[in-house]
Amino acid sequence: MAEARGGHNVPRNRFEFEHEAETDQSFENALAKARDGTRLTVADAVELLTTGTDRPGIDPARKERVLEAADRRRADVVGDRVTFVANLNNNVTTACNTGCLFCNFKDTAENFETGAETDHEGFTKTPAESREIVSDARERGIYEVTSVSGLHPALALDDEHRERLEVSDRGDLNYKSPGAYETDPGTYVDQMRAMNLDGVHLHSMTPEEAYHARRGTDWSYEEVYGRLEEAGLDSVPGTAAEILVDEVRGVICPGKIGTDEWLEAMEAAASVGLDTTATIMYGHVENEMHRAMHLERVRELQDRTGAITEFVPLSFVHRNTPLHERGMVDAGATTHEDELMIAVSRLFLDNVDHVQSSWVKYGDEQGLKMLSCGADDFMGTILSEEITKRAGGEFGEFRSFSEYVEMISAIGRTPAERSTDYRQVREIDPSDPPFGPRLAPHADGTPIVEWDTA
Numbered sequence: 526m527a528e529a530r531g532g533h534n535v536p537r538n539r540f541e542f543e544h545e546a547e548t549d550q551s552f553e554n555a556l557a558k559a560r561d562g563t564r565l566t567v568a569d570a571v572e573l574l575t576t577g578t579d580r581p582g583i584d585p586a587r588k589e590r591v592l593e594a595a596d597r598r599r600a601d602v603v604g605d606r607v608t609f610v611a612n613l614n615n616n617v618t619t620a621c622n623t624g625c626l627f628c629n630f631k632d633t634a635e636n637f638e639t640g641a642e643t644d645h646e647g648f649t650k651t652p653a654e655s656r657e658i659v660s661d662a663r664e665r666g667i668y669e670v671t672s673v674s675g676l677h678p679a680l681a682l683d684d685e686h687r688e689r690l691e692v693s694d695r696g697d698l699n700y701k702s703p704g705a706y707e708t709d710p711g712t713y714v715d716q717m718r719a720m721n722l723d724g725v726h727l728h729s730m731t732p733e734e735a736y737h738a739r740r741g742t743d744w745s746y747e748e749v750y751g752r753l754e755e756a757g758l759d760s761v762p763g764t765a766a767e768i769l770v771d772e773v774r775g776v777i778c779p780g781k782i783g784t785d786e787w788l789e790a791m792e793a794a795a796s797v798g799l800d801t802t803a804t805i806m807y808g809h810v811e812n813e814m815h816r817a818m819h820l821e822r823v824r825e826l827q828d829r830t831g832a833i834t835e836f837v838p839l840s841f842v843h844r845n846t847p848l849h850e851r852g853m854v855d856a857g858a859t860t861h862e863d864e865l866m867i868a869v870s871r872l873f874l875d876n877v878d879h880v881q882s883s884w885v886k887y888g889d890e891q892g893l894k895m896l897s898c899g900a901d902d903f904m905g906t907i908l909s910e911e912i913t914k915r916a917g918g919e920f921g922e923f924r925s926f927s928e929y930v931e932m933i934s935a936i937g938r939t940p941a942e943r944s945t946d947y948r949q950v951r952e953i954d955p956s957d958p959p960f961g962p963r964l965a966p967h968a969d970g971t972p973i974v975e976w977d978t979a
Contacts, residue, residue: 539810539853540776540810542772542773542812542815543772544770544772544812544814544815544818545812545814546571546574546575546578546812546813546814547571547578547814548568548571548572548578549568550566550568550569550571550572551572551577551579552572552573552576552577552578552579552587554569554572555568555569555570555572555573556572556573556587556590556591556594559573559591559594559595559598559872560594560597562598562875564875565872565873565875567814567817567818567820567821568817569873570813570816570817570820570821570869570873571813571814571817573591573865573868573869573872574813574816574817574862574865574866574869575813576588576591576865583859583861583862583865585861588861588864588865591865591868591869591872592864592865592868592897592898592899594868594872595867595868595869595871595872595898595899596868596897596898596899598871598872598899599871599880599899599900599901602878602901603878603879603901604939605937605938605939606901606938606939606940606941606950606952607896607901607902607903607933607938607939607940607941608879608901608902608903608941608942608943608947608950609902609903609904609905609906609924609926609929609940609941609942609943610668610669610904610905610906610942610943610944610945611666611667611668611669611905611906611926611942611962611964611965611968611973612667612668612669612670612671612728612905612906612907612908612945613658613659613662613667613669613670613671613906613907613908614670614671614672614673614907614908615650615655615658615659615662615670615671615672615720616672616673616674617649617650617655617672617674617677617710617716618637618647618648618649618650618674618675618677618680618710619647619648619649619674619675620633620634620636620637620647620649620675620676620677620678620706620710621633621634621675621676621677622634622676622678622699622780623675623676623733623778623780623781624778624779624780625777625778625780625781626776626777626778626846626847626848626851626853627767627777627778627806627809627841627846627847627848628846628847634675634677634678634701637649637677637706637707637708638701638705638706638707639704639705639706639707641707649677649706649707649708649710650708650710651708651709651710651711652710652711652715652716652718652719653719655672655716655719655720656719656720656722659719659720659722659725660722662908663722663724663725663965663967664967665971665973666961666962666963666965666967666968666969666970666971666973667725667906667908667962667965667968667973668724668725668726668944668945668962668964668965668967668968669725669726669728669905669944669945670720670725670726670727670728670729671728671729671762672716672720672727672728672729672730673729673731673734673762673764674734676699676733676734676737677706677710678699678700678701679700679701679702679703679705679706679709679710680710680711680712680713680737680738681700681712681713681738682712682713682714682738682739682744682749682752682753683712683713683714683715683752684712684714686712686738686739686741686742687712689741689742690740690741693741695741698740698741699737699740700740700741713730713734713738713753713756714752714753714756716729717729717730717753717756717757717758718756718757720757721756721757721758723966724965724966724967724968725965726759726760726944726945726946727757727758727759727760728759728760728761728762728802728945729753729758729761729762730750730753730758730761730762730794731761731762731763731764731765732746732761732763732765732766732782732786732787732790732791732794733764733765733781733782733787734765735749735750735753735790735793735794736782736786736790738753745793746789746790746792746793746794747793747796747797749793750790750793750794750797750799751797754797754798754799758799759799759800759945760799760800760801760802760834760945760946761791761794761799761800761801761802762801762802762804763791763801763802763803763804763833763837764802764804764806765781765782765787766787766803766804766805766806766819766823767781767805767806768805768806768807768811768815768816768819769784769787769788769805769818769819769822769823770784770811770815770818770819771783771784772815773810773811773815776810776853777809777810777848784822788822788826791803791826791830791832792826792829792830794832795830795831795832796830799832800832800833800834800945800946801830801832801833801834802833802834802835802836802837803823803826803827803833803835803836803837803877804836804837804838804839805819805820805823805836805837805838805839805866805870806839806841807819807838807839807840807841807858807862807866808840808841808843808857808858808862808863809841809843809848809853809854809857810848810853810854816866816869817869817873820869820870820873820874821873823836823874823877824873824874824875824876824877827874827876827877828876831876833876833877834878834879834945834946834947835877835878835879835880835881835902835947836870836874836877836879836880836881837880837881837883838863838866838867838870838880838881838883839883839886840857840858840862840863840866840883840886840887841854841857841858842857842886843855843856843857860891863887863891863895864894864895864898867880867882867895867898867899867900868898868899870899871898871899871900872899878947879901879902879947880899880900880901880902881900881902881903881904882895882896882900882902882903882904883904884903884904884924885904885907889932893932893935893936896933896936896938897936902943903929903932903933904924905924906923906924906925906926906973907923907924908923908973925960925972925973926942926953926960926961926962926972926973927958927959927960927972929960930953930955930958930960931955934955939952939953940952940953940955941953942962942963942964943964944964949964951963951964959971959972960972961973
């Protein structure tokens with residue numbers, strides 16, 4: 526058995542994990558399987574992520590062989606298109622008491638109470654405010670709204686849920702009446718209905734939010750997602766996954782739901798007809814075995830549901846987070862690790878067609894590089910993105926269609942506008958400006974902002 530090792534910036538002796546990055550497999554065997562399309566094992570994934578557990582550090586030459594195999598697989602599966610979507614992030618609230626150590630998006634919910642004297646930069650939007658934001662975005666051609674928020678104690682699924690929470694004598698439900706707060710966020714159903722405008726695809730309600738929306742009841746996740754779907758929910762973001770291994774979750778997010786419950790919620794969303802995505806948030810305390818185990822759980826979920834439209838690797842941004850401030854991590858993932866995470870995701874997830882490169886996490890230059898490492902999607906316009914920015918992210922909050930066309934064309938690939946579910950894809954001719962969204966009733970090709978035509 527090869528010696529346990531890890532490729533990134535976290536000294537392995539800080540955490541005593543049961544699962545270590547060690548295998549009886551060899552790098553060469555794993556790469557051969559990847560090249561010929563044989564379904565990979567967890568051991569294979571570890572070998573590819575580490576470029577071999579028989580040597581310390583990442584081997585640059587071996588890494589390039591992994592990236593090449595992934596790029597070929599990408600070309601075989603989806604061709605040369607690089608897709609993107611016209612979307613808006615409308616995060617409803619930053620109020621949250623979960624206490625995840627990787628997050629600086631949330632603000633302690635007590636700060637939002639009437640009469641609180643603590644200054645903070647957080648926010649809570651009413652349903653009416655959410656509707657106004659989405660309506661304005663729709664008029665500008667946006668047709669996807671992603672809404673992922675903190676777990677505000679006043680948020681309930683709907684009026685029936687609120688009635689149950691109001692009369693409950695349990696003290697463990699993280700609930701306070703809306704009247705305790707400066708701003709009433711309404712219910713989850715209120716927010717869904719507010720954002721459910723004609724021509725807009727609503728992508729919201731992570732498994733963690735669904736858990737919050739059933740607390741204090743015996744309702745199933747199917748019941749919760751069924752009510753949300755009736756209110757206008759179209760698909761579910763597979764975030765709050767972080768690393769789907771409980772020994773890691775116990776370190777970075779002990780207040781969150783466990784792996785099995787995350788998977789249960791995702792299966793429930795699929796069972797009521799909702800598409801989903803899936804993510805991994807890596808580069809903190811975990812090792813390559815944890816990453817490989819996570820990929821296996823996503824692949825098995827897709828085998829069961831077929832509902833996952835894309836996989837999104839999210840590189841941990843360490844600045845301003847408790848993990849960094851407490852000395853639990855020194856930095857995030859290295860560039861080598863980022864490239865290998867994209868590549869191995871493409872090679873391992875043989876049942877998920879699309880792998881996304883996040884320019885919010887990687888920046889433009891490295892984000893484009895990921896498109897030759899196995900990724901084929903380049904996110905969207907994202908008219909607002911508070912989560913990464915509040916954690917210390919350095920990259921922008923908006924990407925115009927003209928920028929997309931210019932960047933994707935520059936690397937010799939075909940720019941293509943897509944719908945959220947990838948069922949509609951429109952290739953864009955770089956020689957035919959101006960460039961704007963067209964895949965919705967209110968999207969007539971007009972550039973989203975004036976400088977789109979510059």
